[in-house]
Amino acid sequence: MPQFVDRVVIHVRAGSGGNGCASVRREKYKPLGGPDGGNGGRGGSVVLVVDPQVHTLLDFHFRPHVVAPSGKHGMGGNRDGAAAADLEVKVPDGTVVLDADGRVLADLVGAGTRFEAAAGGRGGLGNAALASRTRKAPGFALRGEKGQARELTLELKTVADVGLIGFPSAGKSSLVSAISAAKPKIADYPFTTLVPNLGVVSAGEDTFTVADVPGLIPGASRGRGLGLDFLRHIERCAVLVHVVDCATAEPGRDPVSDIEALEAELAAYTPTLRGDAGLGDLAERRRAVVLNKIDVPEARELADFVRDSIAERGWPVFAVSTVTREGLQPLVFALRDMVTAYREAQPKPVLRRPVIRPIPVDDTGFTVEPDPQQPGGFVVRGARPERWIDQTDFDNDEAVGYLADRLARLGVEDELLRLGAQPGCAVTIADVTFDWEPQTPAGGDVVMSARGTDTRLERTTRVGAAERKAARRRRRERGDRP
Secondary structure, three states: OOOOOOEEEEEEEOOOOOOOOOOEOOEOOEOOOOEOOOOOOOOOOEEEEEOOOOOOOHHHHHOOEEEOOOOOOOEOOOEOOOOOOOEEEEEOOOEEEEOOOOOEEEEEOOOOOEEEEEOOOOOOOOHHHHOOOOOOOOOOOOOOOOOOEEEEEEEEOOOOOEEEEOOOOOOHHHHHHHHOOOOOOOOOOOOOOOOOEEEEEEEOOEEEEEEEOOOOOOOHHHOOOOHHHHHHOOOOOOEEEEEEEOOOOOOOOOHHHHHHHHHHHHHHOOOOOOOHHHOOOHHHOEEEEEEEOOOOHHHHHHHHHHHHHHHOOOOOEEEOEOOOOEOHHHHHHHHHHHHHHHHHHOOOOOOOOOOOOOOOOOOOOOEEEEOOOOOOOEEEEOHHHHHHHHHOOOOOHHHHHHHHHHHHHHOHHHHHHHOOOOOOOEEEEOOEEEEOOOOOOOOOOOOOOOOOOOOOOOOOOOOOHHHHHHHHHHHHHHOOOO
16 A cells, blocks of 8 residues: 655755866876866755655655765866756655744745755866966865755645535545545544545636545644644645534534634644645635535425524535535536636736845954864854865875965964964864864965975975985895885
């Protein structure tokens, strides 16, 4: 039996960018050909796309991890790495995307609607792109950025014009099957409907959709029974129809008390899409009441008795029978008129324009704060410093020196001095901690040195050509073989 899933938690991770290449062109008769390392390719993003052929979130239930491909690394000969293709993930119409804190990130309605769930990382620059007047042949390249990783919650909220609400076994599924071509499961036991059923209803030249959702019981707004599953799927409905069982034999049940119980649950429920499309809370939606099962004589008498008291609320009341089809045609055309009035009252959709938010001129792009876990230390936060940390190869002294130059030009060192940082104090950026040495002339002209080294750093362990030549001479004097 097919399984219906309307709420899942997924883990999305975009692809990382490819690393840049550190290469020097070597040709015959051209020993100093210059740097020719290419850039890394961009990582693929994870994009959610609405597909009308998808009706459930079942695939994510079994495969909650979604990973996009990474970009290729750069190569010598000024060859850039290939960019990875975006991973498009199909979701059903009406999917709402929430972050780990429950904030709504996107409401995906309409075929083809797209949302970038995780952005791919940018590729690292090769040494050809890093060459400058003072650093003519860089012996390093930048690493690619890591792809964005997020935990998202997907909720499916049925897209329908009319939502049928009522107690279990009130006849909602029978009503949908009688006024549309839908064939939901119908039985005489509670909670027969476990998943929403959609039906398309024709009224003259107009059509509208009707949703039959799981039955409601007192306490549904607090998660009792199938309440949350029920309430989630009527958030988009413009018209709510109370389907009341006038032939129920349960003690303490009558049409008026059933409607009051349903209204109390609607008022207690807080929609995720508050204010979506101008609908407002559930308590503000248009209402209609259907007194069902009047083919039973006692039910017809009860419907005639309570009809006027329910109509005093200002709601249209219809007495119907899905068995004999009595009263169905007036109900269908009345719902058509209510849906049409709602559609006409909606403002015309306005094309979204791109919003440009320039960065203020006094925004440094980073903050420096005292480290709460390490006395005398500081923590640097900011998109650019943290991205530069990920791009740096800390096994290469020249790359570390380039990082120091970038941080100095950004103003991190001046801010540390202003806050009273002492030499040797711990400075943490992202997940890397440094021993800060202000005497390092970061940001100044780079002194020419061997590739992969920086004379401003004392911790250089790279073996130079002169040292290797001296080592070979000593081995020959001892008679050793290389």
